[in-house]
Amino acid sequence: MSVIGRRSAWALGLMAWLLALGGCGAGHERGPVTLVFKYARILGNADPLPELLRAFEAAHPDVRVKGEALPWASDDQHQFYVINLEGRSPGFDVMMLDCIWVPEFARAGWLLDLTSQLAPDELAPYFPSAVASATYNGRVWALPWNFNVGLLYYRADLLTKYGLRPPETFEEMIDQVRRIRAGERDPALNGYVWQGKQYEGLVVNVLEAFWANGTTVMEDDGKVFPDPARAADALKFLRGLITMGVSPAWTTAADEELSRRAFGDGHAIFLRNWPYAMDLFEGQGSAVRGKVAFASLPGRARGAPGVGSTGGAHLGVSSSCGSARRCRGWRRSRWRGARGRSSRTTCCSRPRSSRSSRRRSSA
Amino acid sequence: MTGREAAARRRALVCVAPTVVALGALTVYPGIWVVWLSLQHRIPIFDVSRFAGFENYAFLAVDPRFWSAARITAVFTLGSVALEVVLGVAAALAIHAQVRGRKVSLSLLLLAWAMPAVVGAKLFEWLYHPSAGVINVALGRHAINWLGDPNVALPAVILADVWRTMPFVAILCYARLLAIPADVYEAAQVDGAGRLATLTRITLPLLGRILLLAILFRTLDALRAFDIMFVLTGGGPAGATETLTIYAYRALFQTLQIGFGSAVSVVVFALVMAVAWAYLRLLRTGTVAA
Numbered sequence: 005m006s007v008i009g010r011r012s013a014w015a016l017g018l019m020a021w022l023l024a025l026g027g028c029g030a031g032h033e034r035g036p037v038t039l040v041f042k043y044a045r046i047l048g049n050a051d052p053l054p055e056l057l058r059a060f061e062a063a064h065p066d067v068r069v070k071g072e073a074l075p076w077a078s079d080d081q082h083q084f085y086v087i088n089l090e091g092r093s094p095g096f097d098v099m100m101l102d103c104i105w106v107p108e109f110a111r112a113g114w115l116l117d118l119t120s121q122l123a124p125d126e127l128a129p130y131f132p133s134a135v136a137s138a139t140y141n142g143r144v145w146a147l148p149w150n151f152n153v154g155l156l157y158y159r160a161d162l163l164t165k166y167g168l169r170p171p172e173t174f175e176e177m178i179d180q181v182r183r184i185r186a187g188e189r190d191p192a193l194n195g196y197v198w199q200g201k202q203y204e205g206l207v208v209n210v211l212e213a214f215w216a217n218g219t220t221v222m223e224d225d226g227k228v229f230p231d232p233a234r235a236a237d238a239l240k241f242l243r244g245l246i247t248m249g250v251s252p253a254w255t256t257a258a259d260e261e262l263s264r265r266a267f268g269d270g271h272a273i274f275l276r277n278w279p280y281a282m283d284l285f286e287g288q289g290s291a292v293r294g295k296v297a298f299a300s301l302p303g304r305a306r307g308a309p310g311v312g313s314t315g316g317a318h319l320g321v322s323s324s325c326g327s328a329r330r331c332r333g334w335r336r337s338r339w340r341g342a343r344g345r346s347s348r349t350t351c352c353s354r355p356r357s358s359r360s361s362r363r364r365s366s367a
Numbered sequence: 368m369t370g371r372e373a374a375a376r377r378r379a380l381v382c383v384a385p386t387v388v389a390l391g392a393l394t395v396y397p398g399i400w401v402v403w404l405s406l407q408h409r410i411p412i413f414d415v416s417r418f419a420g421f422e423n424y425a426f427l428a429v430d431p432r433f434w435s436a437a438r439i440t441a442v443f444t445l446g447s448v449a450l451e452v453v454l455g456v457a458a459a460l461a462i463h464a465q466v467r468g469r470k471v472s473l474s475l476l477l478l479a480w481a482m483p484a485v486v487g488a489k490l491f492e493w494l495y496h497p498s499a500g501v502i503n504v505a506l507g508r509h510a511i512n513w514l515g516d517p518n519v520a521l522p523a524v525i526l527a528d529v530w531r532t533m534p535f536v537a538i539l540c541y542a543r544l545l546a547i548p549a550d551v552y553e554a555a556q557v558d559g560a561g562r563l564a565t566l567t568r569i570t571l572p573l574l575g576r577i578l579l580l581a582i583l584f585r586t587l588d589a590l591r592a593f594d595i596m597f598v599l600t601g602g603g604p605a606g607a608t609e610t611l612t613i614y615a616y617r618a619l620f621q622t623l624q625i626g627f628g629s630a631v632s633v634v635v636f637a638l639v640m641a642v643a644w645a646y647l648r649l650l651r652t653g654t655v656a657a
Binding site: 079082083086087090108109111112113191192200201202203252253254255256257258262265266269271 | 411412413414496497498499508512513514515516600601602603604605606620621623625
């Protein structure tokens with residue numbers, strides 16, 4: 005210890021400690037308030053968010069918005085939010101929530117109650133199911149933003165070639181798949197691709213199968229599996245799609261993107277997916293450009309009419325948001341921005357549906 | 368000791384103190400906190416927070432999902448380590464036998480190990496892609512449903528892990544091989560030992576101690592493996608690749624049962640500590656000469 009003098013050693017140590025402590029918890033800076041907005045990257049060719057954020061900043065010069073992207077998989081976003089919000093100092097202010105998380109996060113006390121900030125008819129223009137999923141215990145915890153519904157995409161060119169109309173039931177669809185495959189004689193052509201990987205998307209597909217078979221997971225009175233036989237039949241049917249060969253064996257490893265690519269490369273006749281895919285099918289260089297249309301999901305022959313699961317994202321504010329003034333200002337402005345700009349985030353460019361999509365509230 | 372030595376000692380303690388405090392805060396404190404959490408029922412979204420004693424552990428003892436995860440962890444660990452050792456030793460021997468180009472071989476081998484685990488997992492995710500992956504395209508009509516078939520998923524994950532971690536064993540063995548003096552082999556040759564005899568009677572015993580060390584490291588890593596199966600299958604088709612770590616992660620962050628998830632984590636911790644202790648005992652008693 006004779007090389008470094010005693011005093012300088014102490015000074016070095018003290019400096020290191022101070023730097024470590026001082027580095028945490030930067031104080032509030034004066035000037036424009038910076039808000040952090042966590043969102044999931046919107047899949048597709050053009051991400052409209054940076055543009056929208058800049059427009060918002062231009063309209064509100066005292067607020068700067070820092071947009072931070074999350075992975076596009078819903079499960080990954082949920083885990084990110086849970087880890088950060090449970091720690092009570094999330095480091096972000098506004099977040100894009102999958103519609104199913106709002107009651108969960110509200111119950112855990114992680115969201116700011118927005119009810120008092122809303123004008124009486126503020127939520128009237130939104131879909132009822134979207135508003136319902138943003139409400140918990142009679143109070144509004146998030147603002148509906150994106151709206152999603154499960155759709156049946158199909159190769160309009162192939163169906164027209166064999167004189168077929170989009171199927172109303174799954175049994176009809178299976179029959180159509182057999183006919184088209186027999187005619188096309190293409191071993192790489194799959195029938196119906198959907199999401200069967202063990203993740204959130206599988207739950208959506210199974211729920212849609214339940215609803216198409218006329219049953220549900222939980223009744224309004226809280227009874228779980230009111231009709232187990234029908235539920236079991238729905239599951240058997242889904243499994244049967246794979247064993248029969250209507251859906252490929254890799255369905256159990258397929259998520260939205262894998263199935264979307266298979267259909268987009270021309271290797272499938274039917275696809276169950278969300279509206280975002282349409283833009284990608286109609287994009288430059290797409291193998292199925294001009295050949296794709298969509299319709300409502302089919303039902304079962306003796307079950308209920310087909311129903312697509314509603315999905316989508318809401319905007320919520322973290323309850324550990326710093327100053328109330330900042331939060332209020334943000335909310336009011338953002339929400340106006342969301343209303344004015346909702347059309348730009350719609351993913352379908354030129355929908356060519358042969359039947360009007362029936363969006364039943366099934367949240 | 369002299370005053371000067373005492374002063375030097377004090378200075379040393381002061382310099383070490385920040386590290387000790389940091390390590391303590393980052394490892395010891397969370398460790399104790401997790402054990403404490405495992406003794407409670409804590410579900411934040413339902414406002415459940417009460418002391419539960421050993422209820423979580425009692426539940427685990429009869430939980431079929433836990434035992435399935437334990438079995439899969441065991442299969443993964445044994446399969447992965449066994450393959451790594453065999454392939455690692457083979458690779459080390461092969462490189463050692465090379466006359467020229469050893470550096471190139473070593474660099475290529477280390478490329479796999481240098482890659483972050485998640486990147487390697489993503490790489491294999493694309494290789495295993497059912498329709499566009501290189502493997503299935505090469506197999507053509509005999510394409511295998513790598514990550515979607517419950518019987519194939521675990522071997523596929525093991526393969527991906529072995530590819531990434533085999534170089535570690537290979538490098539350790541290669542370094543040991545370099546240290547074996549050449550006259551040992553000359554003496555063996557003089558005594559009339561064939562290649563197989565040289566391998567089994569001389570090379571492998573001399574590699575023994577370093578192999579044990581490598582197996583220790585690899586076993587501990589395989590018991591705690593998370594990223595490879597999380598990225599590839601997320602727990603697998605019907606839980607076929609759900610190890611204890613994945614189960615703990617799901618319990619903690621998907622179902623938000625903090626107490627229960629902590630209990631699973633403590634079990635993993637105890638398992639890893641038990642295995643480490645067993646191995647270190649083996650190393651200390653010295654089953655083979657260094």
